[in-house]
Amino acid sequence: MKKLISILSITAMSLSLMSFSVSAQQSTNSNPNLQEQNTMSVLWFQTSGEAKALFHQGYNIGKMRLDEIIKKKPKNNSKKIAVVLDLDETVLDNSPYQAWSVVTGKAYGSSSWTEWVNKAEAKALPGAIDFLSYANSKGVDIYYISNRKEKEEEPATIKNLQRIGAPQADPEHVLLIKEEDKGKKDEKVKDKRRQQVARTHRIALFFGDNLTDFSGFDNLSVAERNQAVNKRKDEFGKKLIVFPNPMYGNWEDALYGYKKNLTDAQKAKIRKRSLQPFSP
Numbered sequence: 001m002k003k004l005i006s007i008l009s010i011t012a013m014s015l016s017l018m019s020f021s022v023s024a025q026q027s028t029n030s031n032p033n034l035q036e037q038n039t040m041s042v043l044w045f046q047t048s049g050e051a052k053a054l055f056h057q058g059y060n061i062g063k064m065r066l067d068e069i070i071k072k073k074p075k076n077n078s079k080k081i082a083v084v085l086d087l088d089e090t091v092l093d094n095s096p097y098q099a100w101s102v103v104t105g106k107a108y109g110s111s112s113w114t115e116w117v118n119k120a121e122a123k124a125l126p127g128a129i130d131f132l133s134y135a136n137s138k139g140v141d142i143y144y145i146s147n148r149k150e151k152e153e154e155p156a157t158i159k160n161l162q163r164i165g166a167p168q169a170d171p172e173h174v175l176l177i178k179e180e181d182k183g184k185k186d187e188k189v190k191d192k193r194r195q196q197v198a199r200t201h202r203i204a205l206f207f208g209d210n211l212t213d214f215s216g217f218d219n220l221s222v223a224e225r226n227q228a229v230n231k232r233k234d235e236f237g238k239k240l241i242v243f244p245n246p247m248y249g250n251w252e253d254a255l256y257g258y259k260k261n262l263t264d265a266q267k268a269k270i271r272k273r274s275l276q277p278f279s280p
C-alpha cells in the first residue's frame, strides 16, 4: 500500500511538473524575447574572425576597383570621382549598442540610440580607415550618406568619424536626414542624397551593409530583394560593395512586410514561419 501511495505521488508530481513546463513554454511563446534571439548574430559580428575578414575583403576589393577606375578616367570628363559610403555597420561599428540590447532585453529605441551615438565611441570597422585614407590620398571625394538624424546626431557623428581618423569628416561630406525630411514617406530613401552627389561627381563605388545603400532596392519584398540581387549580380564587387550585418537591417523589415506595429509575438511567429527547414 505504502509503495502504491509513493508511486501515485511520484506520478502526480511528475504530471504537475509536466504541466508546469508546458505552461512555461506557452508563456515564452506568447511573450518572446526578440532581443535574446540576436545573441548569436551579435556574437558573430563582435568575435568572429570571419566578420573581420569580410570587411577587409570588401575594402580590399574597393581599393582595387578604385585603382582601375582612376586609371581609366577619361581626360575630357570634368566631374571629380567620388565614393559613397553608408556609416552604421559600414564604417562605424555599433555592435556595442546591439549587445546592450541583448543583455538588457530592451529593443531599439530612438532615444537610447541617440544616447549611444552621442557618446561618439563607435570604433572603425576593419579596413575602413585604410581604404578611406587611400581614396583621400588619390584626391577622391568621400561622401558619407547615413540615416542618422542631422539635428540630433550630426555633431557627435562627425566627432566620432574624426576620432577614428576618417578623412573628409565634415558637414559638407556627411549627409544625414535633414530635419525637414523627418517623418516624410521616403525620408530614409537615400536616392535624393545620392543624386545630389552625382550632380557634381562621378560616383565610382558605393559601400553599405544594407541593399538600400544602393539605388533600386527600397521597399522590396523578400522575394523581390533576392530577385533584384540575382538580376544585378555583376554589379557586386564592381560598383557595389556589401558588408555583412546579421544583427538588423531591411532584410528583417522585409520579412514583416514593412509593417510597423507588429507585436513581439507576431514578429516571433513570422521569424519561425520564414525558416526553410528540410523534411526528414
Ligand SMILES: [Mg+2]
Residues within 6 Å of the ligand: 086, 087, 088, 089, 090, 208, 209, 210
Ligand atoms: Mg548601415
